[in-house]
Amino acid sequence: MSQTPLTKVVIPAAGLGTRFLPATKALPKEMLPIVDTPTLQYIVEEAVAAGLKDLILIQGRGKSAIEDHFDVAFELETTLAARNKTKDVEALRRISSMVSVLSVRQKVPLGLGHAVLCAKSAVGNEPFGVMLGDDMVDGEDPCILQLWRVFQKHQKGVIALMEVPAEETSMYGIAAGDMLDERTMNITRIVEKPKKDAPSRMAVIGRYVLPPSIFEHLEKTERGVGGEIQLTDALARLMATEGLIGYRFTGTRYDAGDKLGYLKANIAYALKRPELRDGLMAFMGELTGAKK
Ligand code: UTP
Secondary structure, eight states: OOOOOOOEEEEEEOOOOGGGTTTTTTSOGGGSEETTEEHHHHHHHHHHHTTOOEEEEEEOTTOHHHHHHTSOOHHHHHHHHHTTOHHHHHHHHHHHHSOEEEEEEOSSOOOHHHHHHTTHHHHOSSOEEEEOTTEEEESSSOHHHHHHHHHHHHOSEEEEEEEOOGGGGGGSEEEEEEESSSSEEEEEEEEESOSSOOSOSEEEEEEEEEOTTHHHHHHHOOOOGGGSOOHHHHHHHHHHHTOEEEEEOSSEEEETTSHHHHHHHHHHHHHTOHHHHHHHHHHHHHHHHHHO
16 A cells, blocks of 8 residues: 555535535535634645645535635635735635645535545545545644554554444444554444444544545445445445554544534634633523523
């Protein structure tokens, strides 16, 4: 397997976002703001912090808002400059200069596995990252970079794992296996959303570093849970042929594709802003006080 640096990352953002309707009727859920910044931008910032240069964005119907967001906004910049809003102009330029974005269209949202398969020719024959467009990981050490280091050591696909309560295992892909050290698991079983008898409480979250051979497995993967082509099913095939590693990453993960996760992310990120913190804390105190 090659030892070239990780440069490419696939960001699937072509789902229908039905849990956020009607907000997502015309706007992709990946563009919903966490405080004042679209979810997707946090993910792109993690990729940039990890040194990734080529972003392959999987987009579906009505996703031009995403392309516009990462493009130069000439009229807006000119207007802001005329009003001497230099800081705002710089912030906008920073977004458009962050990375090169290649858009790939997933014509029908057949599932996450299918979305990743759409990137096959853009990725080529090298290991690549996958970062879900609605999954945020807050932390000093970019989660995708943590996985890349593990990939380099083991020369096998690596997926991010997080321990979840037993009652939540049916909401995730669940992995089980032998711990190689405190954080690293040699995966021997992986199942998508187990209805009962989950093999562990280690849930798969939206960060992966995969070898290009995953595409062959995806091509052979039939529709699974929910009638979708599941990435987890292709990962099970990869595990059986080449092996698969799980890594309990450091950082805090927010599922911004879920209403509660989205609200938690908004509160957590707002509390990090000095200009919002005191006002928000006081308001939450009022709310919880009023409940008693
Ligand atoms: P989700 O399952 O959270 O997205 O997929 P969804 O299907 O849009 O969600 P709901 O249940 O209808 O609300 C995780 C990520 O994979 C992308 C989504 O955009 C999201 O970022 N995805 C999912 C695709 O790109 N294509 C698909 O066919 C499915």
